[in-house]
Amino acid sequence: MNITDFIPIEKLKPFVKTYKIIESQHELENRVLPSTSLAMAFRFKGQNSYNTGFGKTQLPNITLSGLRKSVRMINYSENTATLIVLFKECGAAAFFKKPLHELFEKSISLDCIIDSGELFRVEDLLSEANSNAQRVAVVEQFLLQRITCLGIDKLVSEAVANIHRANGFVKIKELAGTLYISNDAFEKRFRKIVGSSPKQFASIVRMSSVVLQKPTESFMDIAYSAGYYDQAHFNKDFKLFTGQTPTDFYRSPSHW
Numbered sequence: 001m002n003i004t005d006f007i008p009i010e011k012l013k014p015f016v017k018t019y020k021i022i023e024s025q026h027e028l029e030n031r032v033l034p035s036t037s038l039a040m041a042f043r044f045k046g047q048n049s050y051n052t053g054f055g056k057t058q059l060p061n062i063t064l065s066g067l068r069k070s071v072r073m074i075n076y077s078e079n080t081a082t083l084i085v086l087f088k089e090c091g092a093a094a095f096f097k098k099p100l101h102e103l104f105e106k107s108i109s110l111d112c113i114i115d116s117g118e119l120f121r122v123e124d125l126l127s128e129a130n131s132n133a134q135r136v137a138v139v140e141q142f143l144l145q146r147i148t149c150l151g152i153d154k155l156v157s158e159a160v161a162n163i164h165r166a167n168g169f170v171k172i173k174e175l176a177g178t179l180y181i182s183n184d185a186f187e188k189r190f191r192k193i194v195g196s197s198p199k200q201f202a203s204i205v206r207m208s209s210v211v212l213q214k215p216t217e218s219f220m221d222i223a224y225s226a227g228y229y230d231q232a233h234f235n236k237d238f239k240l241f242t243g244q245t246p247t248d249f250y251r252s253p254s255h256w
Contacts, residue, residue: 015091020084024076034068038092044126046080062110066103067196071243100195156193168206
């Protein structure tokens with residue numbers, strides 16, 4: 001598998017974290033951990049599917065995926081290539097009218113919310129492109145045509161930053177208070193912009209801070225430092241997040 005990152009143009013930098021082009025010459029399965037970014041995937045070669053635990057389900061040509069608390073196993077056929085847009089935490093709301101929290105733990109075909117004719121044109125341009133840089137340019141033009149606002153919600157952005165600084169260890173009601181907004185109004189505004197509740201988002205951040213570093217202490221100590229009072233509960237959440245036990249996860253090949 002070959003993964004290449006591209007930096008967004010200046011006008012899209014407030015909204016897009018990066019573009020990833022994933023190319024696989026051989027059939028393989030990749031472990032995709034939960035993250036705090038909504039993702040939009042444009043497959044321009046081959047076939048992708050994901051393992052539901054009951055079999056494989058083919059992914060649409062263009063897919064929009066919400067935030068998740070559980071791992072996804074993505075299967076790539078031979079000679080597969082996909083361009084993925086990873087949005088910043090508050091960025092996807094600038095392009096979609098659909099309430100983003102409705103996508104939590106879901107992936108949908110983009111033609112469910114965008115005119116299929118518009119998407120067919122994008123697919124044609126991607127298939128005609130001669131380089132990955134040209135494909136990124138096609139997707140960026142698509143995003144520029146869909147942008148509905150020029151800025152990021154500063155209050156929600158500050159809340160996201162505070163959650164990251166605390167590695168997810170925050171009390172949501174207290175966080176809303178520091179931002180001088182009622183808890184109900186904060187929850188509604190956060191879900192609309194970020195795509196999850198503040199509590200769900202903090203949970204993803206907290207577990208990410210645990211699994212994305214190589215352990216230097218016992219799993220029991222890691223569980224306590226992550227706010228768990230028993231290792232069994234920690235192991236359950238860890239397996240939901242990674243698909244593996246802590247021991248197996250840290251012995252396994254890399255993931256993204």
